[in-house]
Amino acid sequence: MTYDAKTPEEYINLLPEDRKTAVSKxxxxxxxxxxxxxxxxxxxxxxxxxxxxxxxxxxxxxxxKLPLPFMNIASQKNFIAVYHSGIYADDNLLEWFTSEFxxxxxxxxxxxxxxxxxxxxxxxxxxxxxxxxxxxxxxQWIDIYESAIKR
Numbered sequence: 001m002t003y004d005a006k007t008p009e010e011y012i013n014l015l016p017e018d019r020k021t022a023v024s025k026x027x028x029x030x031x032x033x034x035x036x037x038x039x040x041x042x043x044x045x046x047x048x049x050x051x052x053x054x055x056x057x058x059x060x061x062x063x064x065k066l067p068l069p070f071m072n073i074a075s076q077k078n079f080i081a082v083y084h085s086g087i088y089a090d091d092n093l094l095e096w097f098t099s100e101f102x103x104x105x106x107x108x109x110x111x112x113x114x115x116x117x118x119x120x121x122x123x124x125x126x127x128x129x130x131x132x133x134x135x136x137x138x139x140q141w142i143d144i145y146e147s148a149i150k151r
Contacts, residue, residue, distance in 0.1 A: 003075075008040055008047045019075045022121035023047075026073050026082065026129060033130040037138035038070060046074040046083075051138045061149075070141055071133065079110075079117040082129055086136045088114035089148040093135055097128075104128040 005011035012024050027047055031040065039052040043066075050067035053059055060066040072083040087094045101109045104125035110117040118124045136144070 003045060005042055005045075007042065011042060011047050015075050019080060019121060022080055022118075022124055023073055023075055025126055026080070026124065029126045029130045030071065030073070030133045033133040034071075035134065035137040039067065041067070043067075043069055043072060046072040048072045051141060055138050056142050068142065068145060070136075070138075076117075079119045080121060080124065081118070082116045083114050084116065084132060085114050085149075086141065086144065087116075087132075089144050090136070093132075096135075097132060100128055100131075101125070 003011050003014040005014055008027060012020055012027070015023055027040075030049060034049060037051070037055055038049045041048050041050055043050055048069060049071040050069050052067050056068050058064060058068075060068050070085050072081075074081045074083070087097050098109060098111075104127060105123060107120070107123045110119065116129075
């Protein structure tokens with residue numbers, strides 16, 4: 001689901017009541033832990049964390065007018081999602097995350113290539129998502145992106 005929001009605050013205000021607290025806490029957690037240089041924005045109709053053009057003028061290869069995406073938070077129809085491009089592009093980070101997840105949650109990991117899905121807001125391991133947010137700096141993400149994805 002996408003919401004017609006111009007700011008992260010507007011996005012959260014448009015959410016159903018049962019999602020507002022969890023998405024707001026995810027946002028706060030990510031902002032607290034994300035390395036300096038990433039920028040919060042609305043990206044693809046979700047709350048996004050990107051490498052701004054000031055750091056990476058080439059932008060996103062699919063549309064160079066857009067900044068390089070890194071993380072997103074979204075309230076989808078049946079779940080809350082955290083999208084993290086690093087776990088898609090870096091096998092070591094994926095291995096770390098999948099091995100850490102059971103230590104932080106009693107629920108089974110529901111994950112796609114870069115999408116971590118939480119069907120119940122109370123099942124979100126905020127501490128683990130915070131730690132995940134710390135794992136890659138903008139400069140490291142640019143290097144990974146250029147070597148693993150942009151090829």
